[in-house]
Amino acid sequence: MSLFQNIVIIILLIIGAGFLSLTEIALAGARKVKLKILAESGDARAQRVLDLQANSADFFAASQIGLNAVAILGGILGEGAFRPYFLALVNRFYQGPWAETIGFTLSFTLVTSLFILFADLMPKRLAMIAPEKIAVSVIDPIQIFIKVCKPMAWVINAIANLLFRLFKVNTTRDDNITFDDISAVMDAGAQAGVLQKQEHHFIENVFELEERNVPSSMTTRENVVYFTLKESEASIRQKLAEFPYSKFLVCSENIDDVIGYVDSKDILVRILNNQSLLQLNENTIRNVLTIPDTLTLSELLDRFRSTKEKFAVVINEYALVVGVITLSDIMITVMGDWVTPIEAEQQIIKRDANSWLIDGSTPIEDLKHALGLDEMPDEENYETLAGFMMYKLRKIPRPADFVSFNGYKFEVVDVDHFKIDQLLVTRLQETLNDTIPEEESD
Template identity: 25%
Template sequence: MNDVPLSILGGILFSLILFSAFFSSSETGMLSINKYRLKHLVKNGNKSAARVSKLLERPDRLIGIILIGNNFVNILASAIATIIAVRIWGDAGVAIATGALTLIVLIFAEVTPKTLATIHPEKIAFPASWVLSLLLKVLYPLVVVVNTLSNGLLRIFGIHHHQSDNDKLNSEELRTIVNEASGLIPAAHQEMLLSILDLEKVSVEDIMVPRNEVVGIDIEDSIEEIIEQICQSRHTRMPVYNGEINKVIGILHARHAAQFLREPNPTKASLLKATLEPYFIPESTSLNTVLLNFQKDHQQMGIVVDEYGDVQGIAALEDVLEEIVGEFTPPQQDEEEEIQTLEDGSFRIEGTTHIRDINKALNWHLPTDGPKTLNGLIIETLEFIPEHPISLRVGNYLIEIQEIEQKVVKYAKLQQQR
C-alpha cells in the first residue's frame, strides 16, 4: 500500500464510503417499506416488488448480506483512511483518521442515506434488490454460516428467527390504519369500514326493534281485523303470534301475505300455512355473528329472545346493514324524527331511541355499557320510574324529561355541557 499513490487510495476510500451508504440505505429501505403496499404491488405483477418480497421472506439472510457488506467496506475504509493519514501526518494520522472517518461515515454513509431511505423506501429498496439478490447468491455460503451462528445464539434465549407477528393486525390496529387513511379513501367508505370493524362490539340488542314497538299479527284477532292490519302494514315481514308476543308462531312475508289476500275466502288456517318458521336470535349475539348466520341460514329477520326465551324484539337484515351503510329510508311523513334539533342548540329525543344512535348522530359519548335506550338510561340513573317531568345529569349531559306516557319517557330534551 505504501507504493500506491494517494490519489488512488483517496478514490478507493471515496468508493468505499459510497458502498457503505448503499448498504445503510438498503437496510433501512428494505425494513421501512410498507408491507401491505408491497403485497399489493406483488399481486399486480411488479417484478421489483416481487424481488424485494422474496428477500424479506428471510430477513435474517437479508440482514446478514447487508451487514457483511457494510462491515467489510467500513473496516476496509478505516484501514485505507489510516494509511492515507499516516503518510500525510505521520503517527498523529491515526487519531486524525479515526475522528475524520467517524464523522464522514456518520454523516455521509449512515444518517443521510438512512434518512433518505426512510422517506422514500421504495425508491431505495427496489433498485437495491438487484444488487442484494446478486450478492446473496455469490456470498450465500458465508451468509448461511453467519445466520446459523446467529440463529443458534438466539435459540439459546428461546427465540426463533421465523417467529414474527409484525405482519398481523388486530381489529384495533386495523381501525387505526383506516383512520390514518382518511385522505386516501372517501369519507363514506371510511365510515363503512369502521362500522364493519364495530360489528363484533355491537350486540343485536343494540339495534333491535324493542317488543313494545313490534308490529305483529295476533292470530286470536278476527280474520277481518287481520286482513285490515295486513293491508295497512308498511312492513315486508311481520311476526305472527298467539295471544302475546312471547308465543310467536311464525313470520309472514309480504309476498305470502299477497297470496293469502288473493284467496276467495281467506282463513286463519291459510294464514298460518303462509307463514314461515320463526328464526330466533339470543339477545347477546354480536352483529357480525348475526350477519353471518343470516347469510348461512338464508334469513332476513329474526326474533330476539333473552336467556329465558322471552321475546325482547325483532331484528332484520336491514337493521344490521344500516349499522354499516347508514339509514336506507327517511322517516315517513307521519313519523317524527327520533332526534330533533331545537333553536337553543339542544335536542329533543324520543325515549325509545338507542343510545348508540344518539352517540353516532351527535358525536356524543353517552354510556352504552348498560341500558340500550335513552328511556333505560334515564330510569337507571334515577333508580325510579318518573311520574312527572324532571331534570337530571349524566356525565356532561343535561337531560330534561318532557313527556311521560305509560311509565315510559316519551320525549326528553338533551344538551351537552361544555
C-alpha cells in the first residue's frame, strides 16, 4: 500500500480507538442519579445506559477487544508505513549499524504518540466533561458493537469469571449511597455556589437527626417548669408570667409523678373568663406522650407525626423523668439560630478567634460544629460537653480542671452543686496529635 493509504487507515484506526475510549469513560463515569432523571423525563436511551451499567461485563470485554486490536493493527501498519521514510531521513546524517534501530524507534514513537494523544488522552478528557450526555449519545452504536463482539467477549468473560471465582474476588458493585456520599455532594454544591451556606448547614443538620439522641435537644430535668395538682393560683400565674412556655407538665407531687400537661392557652382562657385556677382538673390536663431517652430525633419526629403531638416527656431506664422535648426543640436543632428565641441563653459564646465560653450542657454535635471537629474520643459514652469532661477526668470536675484534645484545651470555669455550668475552650498554639492524656489541677 502507498503511504497515503496507510495514513488514511491509521487515521480511521485512531478515530475508532478514540470512540471506544470516549465511550468507555463516559459509560463508567455517568452518574446514576442524573441518568434516572433523564430516564424519568422520557429519554429511553438513558434507561439503556443504566441497563448497560448494571451488566457491564460484555461492554468492557468488547471495548478491550476493540482497543487492543486497533492498537496492534495501528502499530503494525504505522511501523511499516513510516519506517522507510525515517530510515531514509536518518541515512542522510548517519549510515552506521544503528540506522535501522533509529528509524524503527522514530516510527514507533510517532505512531504511539498519535494513538496516545488522539485515541486515548483527548477522548477520555472530553468524556469526563459531560459523561451522562456523551453516554446517552453513543449508546446506540456501542450496543451494535457489543453484539458484533459478543462471541469473543463471551469467551473472555467466561475465563475472567473463572479466575475471579478461583481467587474469591467479589465482582458485585455496591451502589448504596451513604451519608458520606451525600455530604460530599453537598460540600461540592456549597463550594460551587449552588447551595448557600445556611442551606448547607440545614441539610447537614437534617441528616444528623438520625444520629442525635433525644437528650441532645431536650430541656433537662432541672430546667423543667411544672405544676402540681395542689399548685396555688398565685404560683400558676407567676410561672405563666415568668416562663413563656406554651406547655407545662402537671405532676402529682414531684416531677417523676407525671399526670399529663396543660396548654398555657387553656389556662389563659380561664383567666380571661374569670374562672378559678385553684385546682387543675381533667378538663385542662391532657395526656402526655412519654418516650425513652434512647430514641433518636428522627424516631421522635415519627412519633410526633403518628400521635399528632408536639410535646413529650423523656424518661430513662429507671422510669425517672430526665427532661421534656417539643417539636420546636427539634426545629431549633435543624435551623439553629434562625429559630432560636432571642431571649434564649446562648450555649456557645465566641470570645475571640481562639477561645469560647461554652455551657456544660451543650450537646457534643453542637460543640463539634462550633470548633470544626470531626469527632470526639469515645463519644458514644456521653452526650454533652460536661459528660465529655467527666468521662476523661474520671471524677466530678472542679474549677480549673482541664482536658486537652486535638489542639484544644477544655477548662472548667464554674461548677454548681456538682454540675459543670461553664467551660473555657481555648485553641492551643501548637497543633496536638490525637488525644493528649488528660490533666487536672491540684
